[in-house]
Structures are given as structure tokens and as C-alpha cells.
Amino acid sequence: xxxxxxxxxxxxxxxxxxxxxxxxxxxxxxxxxxxxxxxxxxxxxxxxxxxxxxxxxxxxxxxxxxxxxxxxxxxxxxxxxxxxxxxxxxxxxxxxxxxxxxxxxxxxxxxxxxxxxxxxxxxxxxxxxxxxxxxxxxxxxxxxxxxxxxxxxxxxxxxxxxxxxxxxxxxxxxxxxxxxxxxxxxxxxxxxxxxxxxxxxxxxxxxxxxxxxxxxxxxxxxxxxxxxxxxxxxxxxxxxxxxxxxxxxxxxxxxxxxxxxxxxxxxxxxxxxxxxxxxxxxxxxxx
Numbered sequence: 076x077x078x079x080x081x082x083x084x085x086x087x088x089x090x091x092x093x094x095x096x097x098x099x100x101x102x103x104x105x106x107x108x109x110x111x112x113x114x115x116x117x118x119x120x121x122x123x124x125x126x127x128x129x130x131x132x133x134x135x136x137x138x139x140x141x142x143x144x145x146x147x148x149x150x151x152x153x154x155x156x157x158x159x160x161x162x163x164x165x166x167x168x169x170x171x172x173x174x175x176x177x178x179x180x181x182x183x184x185x186x187x188x189x190x191x192x193x194x195x196x197x198x199x200x201x202x203x204x205x206x207x208x209x210x211x212x213x214x215x216x217x218x219x220x221x222x223x224x225x226x227x228x229x230x231x232x233x234x235x236x237x238x239x240x241x242x243x244x245x246x247x248x249x250x251x252x253x254x255x256x257x258x259x260x261x262x263x264x265x266x267x268x269x270x271x272x273x274x275x276x277x278x279x280x281x282x283x284x285x286x287x288x289x290x291x292x293x294x295x296x297x298x299x300x301x302x303x304x305x306x307x308x309x310x311x312x313x314x315x316x317x318x319x320x321x322x323x324x325x326x327x328x329x330x331x332x333x334x335x336x337x338x339x340x341x342x343x344x345x346x347x348x349x350x351x352x353x354x355x356x357x358x359x360x361x362x
Contacts, residue, residue: 084158084232086136087224095225096140099183111175120174120359124167124185126192127354131199132167133157133232134191137225141184146176158195158232167355174359181357189352190219191229196353198233198346204327210334210341213238213320217344226347238342245274247297259284263291276320285309289317298338299323306336 086092126132132155142149149172155161167188170177201212212235218226227237239245246266248259256262259277266275277293279285280300288296289312298309300323313319318339325333325343333341 084228087228091224092136092140093144095222096137096144096183096187098221099186100141100144100180103183104179108175108179111179114174114178116175118174119172120177121169121171122177122181122357122359123169124188124355124357126161126163126165126167127356128163130161130192130353131195131233132159132161132188132192133195133229134188134225135168137187137191138168138184141180141187142170142172142176145180146172148172149176158234160199170357177357177359185355185357187225189355190222190350191225191232192353192355193350194226194229194347195233197349197351198230198235200327201330201341201343201346202234204330205334205341208331208334210338211236212346213340213342214346215322215342215344215348216241217348219347219350230346233346235346236340239274245276246270248275248277248293250278250280259287260291263288263293267292278322282308282312285312289313293317295320295339297322297342303332303336306333306338310337 124138135153135157139151142151149170151168151170153168155165155167161167198212205212214227214230214235215238216223223240227240230237239247248262248266253259253262256265259279263275263277274294276295276297277288278297278299279288282305285296285298295318296313297320298306301309301321306321309319321333321338321341325341326345330341
């Protein structure tokens, strides 16, 4: 199947992580941390980050960068790696460095960890739910603005796969594109002519549209709001000629039944859109 990275935990470029963190620190610290200024400028401290609930860890490179941009000499020792299942009450890491830097960087380090671990944990629930089937779990573009690379990394940490990164690396023909082009075949032929090297996915809403998309040469067909019975019919109609993706009305209660129809992948906006942060805390030694 062309397009879409596998679940390898490949990190985004270091420059992307640095920019994410610099933006977050600038937003938070502004002209200076007036509370941290109460601490002696040369004081050092040691702290622990604790995960208060079972989770899948993600975001350690962003947490590291939060502290290192404030104290390049900070020492961080992780007991778990991104993608690991972490039990409740686990000590994720110890951090040692300038005390002002630790308190100034704390909130942003936890923000990245709690958000990305939340995405990874949700993804793992969906991945586990389809275990033993052929279906792969995909994310979507429904991400937090400015954190797409981070959240898609977290999806990979949870065992999911990435859909397109943006509007530039894959074509997704939807109903409005079809209407404007005068039909599915016209839309696919125009897209293929303009960008023959790019993954071409076509969304369909009926078996007749599925047949048209296959005949026109789509690389993958997205079945939107199909019932389980329609999905089974779609798998039979496609007969392995083109990968089938499911989107719409997908939740944990239904996903096993969807996967059992034999579709190739299931895209879920909730992985990155409905973020429930993981409960974390950071405490200095002695507290």
C-alpha cells in the first residue's frame, strides 16, 4: 500500500522539536518567570516526573528540550522510552539541574508529555481492539494546530500508522472535489495527470462510487459512513484490487466489527482531536 508511514517511532526533525518548544516557552515565560526569580540563581535541584495513571509514554524529546533550552547542562535520566506501557505511579524520569530552569520548564515539559502520551494511549486502545485482523489504525489531519508532527509521532508510539501529513503529500478526493470536477472518474484522471507520483485516495459514499473509483485507478478508496453490511459488500467488490479505508462513525465499541469485515485500514480523527491528557506531576526531592 503506497503512502503512510508505518508505526516506527521515528522522531520529527530536531529543528521541529526545537521550534515547538521555543514557541511554548516564549508563550509561557514571556519577559521572564517572576516566580522562579525568587529562587537563588545558582541553586540546583533534583526532581522526579511521575505518571499517576496507566498510559503509553510519548513526548520525551519535547520534555528534554524544554529543560535543555533553559539549562543546557541539565541531566535527565528516563526509566521508560516512548512507546512503553507505563503503570500508574511510575517514576518516568529524574531531572537534575538549575532550580530556576526546572521550575520554569516544568509546565511545558508536562504539557507535551501529557498531551502526546494521551494521544499514544488512545491509539494503543484502538490498535489492541483490532489485534489479529488485517486492519491498520490511521490518524487524520484533525490535529492540534502547530503540533501535527508531534501528535503523528505519538500515534506511531501507540502502534498506529500515519495518514498524509498535510495537503501536499497525498491526494484525497472528497465529495466537493467530485462535484466540482463533474464526477469521480474526471476527478481521479485530473489528479493523476497533475501529480502521478502522489498517493491518490478517493472517498466514496456508495458501492457504485466504489466501483467507479476502482475503475478510474485510485490507489486507495475511503469508504465514508458505510454500515458493516456495506463494508462486507465493498470488500467483496474490491476483491483485493485496491486497499480499502474506513472513515466516519468509528469508535471503540464498533471498531472490532469494522475490522472483521476485512478492510485494510481505519482512519480515526479522535486519536488526535479528542485529546485527554495523562495525569502527570513533577516534584522536587524532599517534597
